[in-house]
Amino acid sequence: MAAYYYLIASLPMLKFNEAPPISSEKFLIEAQKELGKRPFSQVASLFSDTPAVDHPYLEGWEAFKGEATSLLARLRANRLNFAFKEEEVKGDLKLEARLREIVQHPNPLDGELMLMELYWERAAELSRMKVFTIEVLFTYAIQLNILERIALFTQEDGNREFNQLFTNLQSIIKSI
Numbered sequence: 001m002a003a004y005y006y007l008i009a010s011l012p013m014l015k016f017n018e019a020p021p022i023s024s025e026k027f028l029i030e031a032q033k034e035l036g037k038r039p040f041s042q043v044a045s046l047f048s049d050t051p052a053v054d055h056p057y058l059e060g061w062e063a064f065k066g067e068a069t070s071l072l073a074r075l076r077a078n079r080l081n082f083a084f085k086e087e088e089v090k091g092d093l094k095l096e097a098r099l100r101e102i103v104q105h106p107n108p109l110d111g112e113l114m115l116m117e118l119y120w121e122r123a124a125e126l127s128r129m130k131v132f133t134i135e136v137l138f139t140y141a142i143q144l145n146i147l148e149r150i151a152l153f154t155q156e157d158g159n160r161e162f163n164q165l166f167t168n169l170q171s172i173i174k175s176i
Contacts, residue, residue: 003034005132011140016120017113020147027144031137039134046141057126057135061142064122067091068099072115075103109153116146 007030012021024047032040045052053059071091077083098118105111123142127135 003036004134004137007031007034008132008136008140014140014143014147016117016143016147017150018147019151020144022144024141024144024148027141035137039137042134043137043141046138047145055134055138057138060126061123061138064126065119068095068118071096071099072103075100079103109158112153113150116150120146 010030011027014021028044028047031043035043042052042055042058045058051058051062053062075096095118099115102111102114102118105114120143123139123146127133127139130136
């Protein structure tokens with residue numbers, strides 16, 4: 001437990017939509033120095049494709065992500081007039097309203113940023129009223145992951161990808 005105090009106090013503050021002040025690699029190196037084997041593996045799993053679910057926080061996080069993914073799939077299918085084969089998703093009405101707003105946003109990048117902010121807020125809610133606990137480290141890992149993902153979104157790369165796709169599409173159309 002004492003390791004949590006030191007580690008949490010030594011971490012730089014994360015702010016949504018700002019550059020990550022620490023890399024996930026550096027965070028994991030510091031966490032490995034201070035945490036026991038099991039808590040470290042739980043934290044590290046949040047940076048992998050198969051996160052651990054052997055803690056109530058992690059179970060709650062995975063349940064939220066699953067619900068959000070199902071709702072997003074249904075809302076996107078409805079928007080594109082596709083039949084949605086999965087059973088009707090029953091869930092949080094506030095979450096569904098937020099996701100509907102995100103799906104209907106005219107700018108996909110802004111919609112993605114809104115989705116990342118929703119994930120950021122949910123991670124923070126799961127550790128609310130916790131101080132110097134493993135839950136705070138889980139939230140930190142999730143939020144750091146989000147910041148690193150946002151840092152990958154660049155205007156230049158997006159424009160380059162769009163131009164490449166547009167050029168490919170033009171070539172296909174001309175060949176028809």
